[in-house]
Amino acid sequence: MFEGMNEEQARKKILEEVAEYCNEFHNTKKEYKEGDRISYASRVYDSDEMVNLVDSSLEFWLTSGRYTAEFEKEFAKYIGVKFCSLVNSGSSANLVAFMTLTSPSLGDRRVKRGDEVITVAAGFPTTVAPIIQYGAVPVFVDVTIPQYNIDVNMLEEAYSEGKTKAVMIAHTLGNPFDLGAVKAFCDKHDIWLIEDNCDALGSQYKINGETKFTGGVGDIGTSSFYPPHHMTMGEGGAVYTNDPILNKIARSFRDWGRDCVCVSGQDNMCGHRFDRQYGELPLGYDHKYVYSHFGYNLKATDMQAAVGCAQLKKFPNFVKKRRENYAYLYNALKPLEDEGKLILPIPCENSDPSWFGFLITCNPDKGVKRNDVVKFLEDRGVQTRMLFAGNLTKHPCFDEMRKTGEGYRIVGDLKNTDRIMNDSFWIGVYPGMDEPRLKYMAESIRKACE
Numbered sequence: 001m002f003e004g005m006n007e008e009q010a011r012k013k014i015l016e017e018v019a020e021y022c023n024e025f026h027n028t029k030k031e032y033k034e035g036d037r038i039s040y041a042s043r044v045y046d047s048d049e050m051v052n053l054v055d056s057s058l059e060f061w062l063t064s065g066r067y068t069a070e071f072e073k074e075f076a077k078y079i080g081v082k083f084c085s086l087v088n089s090g091s092s093a094n095l096v097a098f099m100t101l102t103s104p105s106l107g108d109r110r111v112k113r114g115d116e117v118i119t120v121a122a123g124f125p126t127t128v129a130p131i132i133q134y135g136a137v138p139v140f141v142d143v144t145i146p147q148y149n150i151d152v153n154m155l156e157e158a159y160s161e162g163k164t165k166a167v168m169i170a171h172t173l174g175n176p177f178d179l180g181a182v183k184a185f186c187d188k189h190d191i192w193l194i195e196d197n198c199d200a201l202g203s204q205y206k207i208n209g210e211t212k213f214t215g216g217v218g219d220i221g222t223s224s225f226y227p228p229h230h231m232t233m234g235e236g237g238a239v240y241t242n243d244p245i246l247n248k249i250a251r252s253f254r255d256w257g258r259d260c261v262c263v264s265g266q267d268n269m270c271g272h273r274f275d276r277q278y279g280e281l282p283l284g285y286d287h288k289y290v291y292s293h294f295g296y297n298l299k300a301t302d303m304q305a306a307v308g309c310a311q312l313k314k315f316p317n318f319v320k321k322r323r324e325n326y327a328y329l330y331n332a333l334k335p336l337e338d339e340g341k342l343i344l345p346i347p348c349e350n351s352d353p354s355w356f357g358f359l360i361t362c363n364p365d366k367g368v369k370r371n372d373v374v375k376f377l378e379d380r381g382v383q384t385r386m387l388f389a390g391n392l393t394k395h396p397c398f399d400e401m402r403k404t405g406e407g408y409r410i411v412g413d414l415k416n417t418d419r420i421m422n423d424s425f426w427i428g429v430y431p432g433m434d435e436p437r438l439k440y441m442a443e444s445i446r447k448a449c450e
């Protein structure tokens with residue numbers, strides 16, 4: 001098969017055939033027929049992703065390597081931050097981001113066990129899980145409808161002098177939270193802000209006259225590249241920041257807790273591998289095996305990064321399409337909002353969301369019941385989703401804490417959070433969605449509301 005070829009030529013031949021294979025068997029977009037399943041999300045890819053994936057596998061480096069370095073550089077450039085670390089999921093990104101704030105090297109500003117972190121219960125569990133796992137206290141405040149983000153009027157009431165160390169919240173389904181107010185609150189009290197940007201990649205927010213990508217405004221941003229998300233690498237995530245100290249700590253937590261910053265396969269980049277003193281170790285103990293944190297191994301493989309590199313090049317178009325799909329559904333469903341039957345999502349002021357989904361709240365007082373609507377849609381082939389946990393504090397994972405009332409706090413009430421748990425659901429706006437599908441979804445919702 002490779003007679004007379006060198007390795008480079010053989011690889012080129014394989015990759016050409018991979019591209020042909022992908023074009024032949026993977027890019028067969030089916031025209032929509034009524035009754036076909038309309039999924040809420042899906043991967044959007046072509047031969048670029050598959051060629052990169054096979055290229056990386058032929059290289060057989062497997063762990064993070066050249067594609068990882070390229071992805072981290074290009075992703076940071078896109079968001080407009082200095083540093084990015086690739087990890088194996090969005091949940092891992094949140095874990096690394098939160099644990100970074102617990103590092104003793106941050107002095108008085110570090111989050112200690114028993115300290116409080118302001119967050120919301122209307123969202124995804126792994127935005128909150130790292131706080132609880134570490135032994136800090138999540139302080140839940142309500143959200144607003146129809147933005148589905150933190151009610152910033154509750155921030156001061158949730159604050160405890162000397163205890164509150166951070167705000168850690170997501171931009172819900174792509175809609176930025178009020179970054180202006182939250183950032184000003186964090187700056188005023190000198191506390192950290194982690195933006196869980198897992199569902200909002202590409203969203204923009206105007207702050208102090210400057211338009212920025214979400215995830216790049218707070219101290220640390222996180223992303224998920226799980227298939228339904230804005231872009232994918234199968235499993236994957238990223239942690240990003242402008243702060244070199246936070247970046248160094250995040251990488252330490254990601255990479256076993258080590259102190260050394262050499263990348264996989266590299267030795268003695270600093271030239272001081274065997275001549276320094278750390279902790280109570282003997283002078284000159286191998287720096288490669290010095291641990292400044294109790295860390296994890298949350299790295300991704302280079303094959304994941306290779307897929308991500310190709311996705312990133314397509315990404316600006318993905319965002320454009322998501323915005324168009326949101327606009328289509330908004331216009332098509334507006335009459336139902338005018339009749340008071342549904343509440344449609346609206347962008348936070350000063351923002352341009354890169355929507356993850358189209359979140360709808362039903363009005364049971366007008367006879368529109370969420371569970372009935374969802375069942376009707378699912379029966380017609382339209383896939384639906386809840387706003388993840390709805391109200392996280394109502395879940396079985398909270399049973400023990402709910403009984404004792406310890407380990408978390410609720411400030412005010414979670415009225416809107418409960419409303420979302422009972423009355424809200426969402427449908428897809430992913431870039432692979434086309435007009436016939438959007439039209440059918442809107443028509444189906446109209447019928448469900450009759």
Ligand SMILES: Cc1ncc(COP(=O)(O)O)c(C=O)c1O
Pocket residue numbers: 089090091092094123124126127170196198199224225226236237
């Ligand atoms: C807001 C939010 N944060 C974190 C995650 C976790 O991402 P992953 O599934 O990659 O672990 C998700 C997952 O959908 C999410 O919606």
